[in-house]
Amino acid sequence: MFPAGVLPVGWRLRAHGILLALALALAASFAAHYLGALRSGDSPLFLSPVFCAIILGMAWRNCVGVSAGVNEGVQWITQTLLRVGIALVGLRLTLHGLTTLGLLAIPVVVGCILTALGASYLLGRWLNIASPLRSLIAVGTAVCGCTAVVAVSPAVRAKPEETGLALTCVVLFGSLGMLVYPWLAHTLFSAEGQAAGIFLGTSIHDTSQVIGASLIYSQQFGAPETVATAGFTKLLRNLSLLVLVPVLCTLYRERTERADKPKKHFANWRTALPSFLIWFMLLAVARTVGDAVFVDSSLADAWRGAVSVGLSASELFLVCGMAAVGLSVSLKHVQQLGWRAPLAALLVALSVAVVSLGLTAGVGALS
Template sequence: MTSPGFTSTAKTLLPGLSLSVVLAGCAFGLSGLSAGLIPDSARSPLSPILLALTLGILVRHTLGLNPRFQPGVQFSSVHVLRAGIVLLGLQLSLLEAGRIGLLALPVVVPCIVLAYVCVRWLARRMDVSRDLGTLLAVGTSICGVTAIVALAPAIRARREDTSYAVTCITLFGLSAMMVYPVLARYVFDGASVQVGVFLGAAVHDTSQVIGAALLYQHYFADPQVLEIATVTKLVRNLSMLVILPAVCLLHARATAAAELQTRAGNRRNSSATAGTPALAGVFPFFILGFVALCVVRSVGDLGTSPFGLFDRQDWHQWLDVSKSLSQYCLCAAMAGVGLETDVRSFRALGYRPLVVGFVSATVVGFCSGAIILAMY
């Protein structure tokens, strides 16, 4: 018997979730219709990922987004995205995922440190508030919007600063998502490992990394890049467990020092920086699902009869189905991201956060590319 709570939640999520799924279907349909437009190429010039994002933005800014659609749209951009990433685990063995993680680590760690230090220094030089500078720093260096949302309550950031940071990260993350796949193709001469690590290390948010990798896969027919970029981004996500508590401590010390210097401290500011993010809000638990399906793939590839249930042909057919389902989930998530993107909010940023966001995005991209070229 279905519980009333489940029914109520389903009714709340259904409108926005259905809209995201329908837009994803439209994106795949339009992409298929455009196949063959380029002579001597069977591939569509229009990526379903890019179309889903664009359709979402167009719907929001022409028809508007009724508040009753918002819960389902947010569910699509967060949880459907994570479901798609978890399903990607079936495309990698545990050994392969670990190998990619070790390859990515020497790139990810220095990029996180350099991006954080650079953004904090630049924010001070541009007279951007300490809270906004800190949020921009963690958003750029670690995990985009997720890191900002996890850190903001811990440092008691103003709602305006949180909104500015999210908008700035969204703007430059989406720009990188469009530009970096083409740039990476030529900088790294199409080498899958280098391109995948670069996209996973240089693009801000998880959804944007996935979008960039899917764009690359579509235009250059290289599915391996999606797997490598995903693992690289998951390594960055895990760094939140160490970085965010450390940032809270540094932020508290800096605020206390400023209060002593100006003799304007008060109880609100002293306590505002004392918190630390809760584990449930910081740890990306969906990574455990990704690893679990990597284990399933590893075990399933052993022997001639995976789990004693399939023959080899059926097993690979199931893997193909899971890959298609993952792609559709990721496309629906990008439609949700488009529906949540309010282009008009970019106007309210002012030039200083935009300068900080642009320079920090450029530094992360340049640093990632330089380290990869030096290593591989």
């Protein structure tokens, strides 16, 4: 499709996957717009473009199939373009908002992490699941999805198949939560976009899934603050990895009485806090400074325009990224997992969701 010399080699390899994800994203946007045009009165025909993009991506992957030549482009979107979109979400936040939000979100984050660790231990023992796999399910559910699984895997000396199983569970149940929890949040929290953001930010596994769910909520129910709230709440969860990995490393080293060098298994700040989340924070700082500096100046309109462009780009990248996420979900792999580990991962995820709902409601009542 792309002759030699038209594109660099790396981009020629990615082009087919990028074009497929972009086409699905455009189709999703058109579908959402079409349904919105059909809406009359209070008829709930509207579906967010992000939701449509995920569904179309999953349908294409499992009904049509994805060739090896498409995978590289899909991976580039999920690993690069999607993360740029997440970073740009930081433009929705200010430092004042972060301070207030942190006081509300931290108790919920701590409660959910403790719930995931305890539930994984008890359910894992009940279902006779190996200790390393229990730990991977716990941190994948409680902290930051795939990033946590990869970071903790060497610390708990997990086998490659255990790591792969945990990653599959994170993708599967995180994706289900991404599609279902926005409606649950709206049912329970009504128009409280901040409460919905805290719930979505603590109950869904991976960062991309959290942002996808919060964007669905934002688009579906007109609550733009939900995206930034969910992103910051997820950032707080990621930071806990700086504590959990050294603790797990120490526990497993003492249990197995091995003489490995502990520094090999400790997560550094780059592992716990990926660069796109650092940019998320920096852009929140930039938004705060820009709002203060330009609010009464001749550049106020230019500043607001720049912020608007950044937010529009973020939404475009996220819709395209969610189509790529859908293209990455293979239902065939689910059939090969057995039942013990997926059952444990599902029950842990549901336990965390229940605790998150309770704590979020409680914190909201106190604020």
